[in-house]
Amino acid sequence: MTDAIEIADMSRHFIEAGLGWSWIPSRVACCIRGRNTVVVVAQINGSVAGFAIMSFAVETAHLQLLAVRPRFRRRGVGRRLLAWLEETALTAGTPLISLELRAGNRAALSFYQRLGYRRTGRVHGYYGKEAAERMGRDLWSMADTDTV
Ligand SMILES: CC(C)(COP(=O)(O)OP(=O)(O)OC[C@H]1O[C@@H](n2cnc3c(N)ncnc32)[C@H](O)[C@@H]1OP(=O)(O)O)[C@@H](O)C(=O)NCCC(=O)NCCS
Incomplete structure (x- = not known):
């Protein structure tokens, strides 16, 4: 449960700021236990530096959340x-x-573009009054291998 609390807290501050708090500890804990979700944590000197949550369906995977603590950013985490x-x-x-991702999140947009993700559409009202940018990547497509 410790990881779930820390991840939920990071989501609240670094991803959901100003939107309310939907990724509460019990929801994160469900993902940690879930058979169709993977939760990965990066630790640096014993602290949680970053985390990500991905859910898996039959043919697609959906990146639910990804965040890195500000002091560990731009270090490849x-x-x-x-x-x-x-x-x-x-x-x-x-x-x-x-x-x-939130449409105004320029840093995350650059990050995902750098890693081979392409914009696939804008969803108005996805986060209440804020729009979402939808992105995707086909890992089997050679056209997307500009990430190394
Ligand atoms: C987006 C985020 C996860 C990036 O994590 P990070 O560990 O700093 O990213 P990396 O160090 O692995 O960066 C990889 C590349 O992405 C690009 N990139 C990362 N952050 C960037 C920024 N702020 N501005 C422009 N490009 C950026 C760069 O090309 C970078 O390579 P470089 O440092 O060699 O130039 C981090 O900024 C974050 O947690 N933001 C808040 C939460 C968030 O927005 N999450 C995503 C939406 S759910």
């Missing part, structure tokens, strides 16, 4: 978390990865 989940998706045979 986010890239490594995502790479680990992409490896997992390939192993699971779900090469299509989708995600949504």
Whole structure:
């Protein structure tokens, strides 16, 4: 439960700020226990530096959440978390990865674009009054391999 509390707290501050708090500890704990979800944590010197949650369906995987603590950003933590989940998706045979991010989140947009994700549409009202940018990547597509 300790990880669930820490992850939920990071989601509240670094992802959901100003939107309310939907990723409460019990929801994160459900994902940790879930058969169709993977929760990965990056630790640096014993502290949780970042985390990511991905859910898996028959042919697609959906990146639910990803965040890195501000003091650990731009050190490759986010890239490594995502790479680990992409490896997992390939192993699971779900090469299509989708995600949504807040439309105004320029840093995350640059991050995902750098890692081979492409915009697939804008969803107005996805976060209440705020729109979402929808992005995706086909891990089997050679056209998307500009990430190394
Ligand atoms: C987006 C986020 C996860 C990136 O994590 P990170 O560990 O800093 O990312 P990395 O160090 O692995 O960056 C990989 C590449 O992405 C790009 N990138 C990352 N952050 C960037 C930023 N703020 N601005 C522009 N490009 C960025 C860069 O190309 C970077 O490579 P470089 O540092 O060699 O130039 C992190 O900024 C974060 O937690 N933000 C708040 C939560 C969030 O927005 N989550 C995503 C939506 S759910």
